[in-house]
Amino acid sequence: MKFGVIGSGSWATALVKMLTDHGQSVNWWVRSPETIEYIQRRRHNPHYLASAYFDVQQLQMREDVNAVIAASDVVVLVVPSAYICDVMDQVDSELLKGKKVLSAIKGLVPGPDLLLNDYLQQRFDFPLQDYFTLLGPCHAEEVASEKLSYLTFSGVDMEMAAQIAAAFKTPYINTIINNDILGVQYAAVLKNIYALGAGMAHGLEYGDNFLSVYIANSADEMASFLRTVGAEHIVVGEHHTDPITQQRDLNYAASVYLGDLLVTCYSPYSRNRTFGNMIGKGYTVQSAQLEMNMVAEGYNAAKCMFNINKAIGADMPIASTIYRILWERVRPKKGFAEIEKVMN
Numbered sequence: 001m002k003f004g005v006i007g008s009g010s011w012a013t014a015l016v017k018m019l020t021d022h023g024q025s026v027n028w029w030v031r032s033p034e035t036i037e038y039i040q041r042r043r044h045n046p047h048y049l050a051s052a053y054f055d056v057q058q059l060q061m062r063e064d065v066n067a068v069i070a071a072s073d074v075v076v077l078v079v080p081s082a083y084i085c086d087v088m089d090q091v092d093s094e095l096l097k098g099k100k101v102l103s104a105i106k107g108l109v110p111g112p113d114l115l116l117n118d119y120l121q122q123r124f125d126f127p128l129q130d131y132f133t134l135l136g137p138c139h140a141e142e143v144a145s146e147k148l149s150y151l152t153f154s155g156v157d158m159e160m161a162a163q164i165a166a167a168f169k170t171p172y173i174n175t176i177i178n179n180d181i182l183g184v185q186y187a188a189v190l191k192n193i194y195a196l197g198a199g200m201a202h203g204l205e206y207g208d209n210f211l212s213v214y215i216a217n218s219a220d221e222m223a224s225f226l227r228t229v230g231a232e233h234i235v236v237g238e239h240h241t242d243p244i245t246q247q248r249d250l251n252y253a254a255s256v257y258l259g260d261l262l263v264t265c266y267s268p269y270s271r272n273r274t275f276g277n278m279i280g281k282g283y284t285v286q287s288a289q290l291e292m293n294m295v296a297e298g299y300n301a302a303k304c305m306f307n308i309n310k311a312i313g314a315d316m317p318i319a320s321t322i323y324r325i326l327w328e329r330v331r332p333k334k335g336f337a338e339i340e341k342v343m344n
């Protein structure tokens, strides 16, 4: 199985490290020829995760995204969601036929506000059976230092998900398989919004006691949303697996749901938490964005989820207050005074 990694930020660099540490050869789309030349010479990415070193004999780096896709069986999408349309607009749709797509993106396609599988289906007629996700609690920085992490691979084709997962196994990466392909993506999007809020709470100088209450309530709100969109899982399930079993077996305390919420709310590596902390301290959105050379997905996600939930109608007082702070200029202090009132 040949892997092609599309993206060269922190997470893409971490995934290339996992694959090459496993012994895989990797086709890697790196946009700048200078960066390619640097990695060839110095064996690490100068811009992101610079402490991760590669065996460059295993890397085939190219500036042309179509050449990477053509040479690969599994296309790993790992650019921030804000740029995914720009990248996919360069892709020749014929090349995607018969390929597997593995998304490691924790965001929705902004504008149409779509899960990535729905975007690929609408834009490329790409079938859900060939679509997989790689999610779970894992910061790129801890991959660089080879700290033990658990990644969850999801897909309606669980056998193929397991085969893909096997290629990422290393002494520091364990893998888990599940078939909740839509739910895991929504969970990954929502946890970024709640983590942004956790950062705001920190910036507003709430303590650990309140934070634990806030995270517990966020977990509950997330699970309630996932149960509300459960009907969609049944539609997916009807074609591939027993829909009732799929519904009843879901454990929202599993690492791909609750675990990722926890690590993103608590870890100092989290970009969403860092961004939220600045907002809580009084930075504007624009100045917080300028401070970071990395992407906090929760900012766009707050708006996308607010729009999506207009149709779904789940009760989401926390996510909608974070949206109003970020996008409607509600003062963080005022927003959190409202959040305080809905805590259980």
Ligand SMILES: NC(=O)C1=CN([C@@H]2O[C@H](COP(=O)(O)OP(=O)(O)OC[C@H]3O[C@@H](n4cnc5c(N)ncnc54)[C@H](O)[C@@H]3O)[C@@H](O)[C@H]2O)C=CC1
Binding pocket: 007, 008, 009, 010, 011, 012, 013, 031, 048, 078, 079, 080, 081, 083, 086, 087, 104, 105, 106, 107, 138, 139, 140, 141, 293, 294, 295, 297
């Ligand atoms: N960093 C992490 O620890 C993890 C990140 N993720 C997810 O991975 C995805 C990618 O995030 P990161 O690698 O962390 O990004 P990043 O914030 O490290 O890097 C930004 C990336 O955007 C690229 N970029 C900038 N402008 C672009 C354009 N116009 N077209 C295409 N690419 C452009 C840069 O080359 C770079 O690859 C996100 O959805 C994130 O939520 C998931 C798990 C862990």
Ligand SMILES: O=C(CO)COP(=O)(O)O
Binding pocket: 106, 136, 137, 138, 139, 192, 195, 260, 263, 264, 269, 270, 271, 272, 273, 295, 296, 297
């Ligand atoms: O998804 C992540 C950890 O699992 C990364 O979170 P941040 O984007 O907030 O850094």
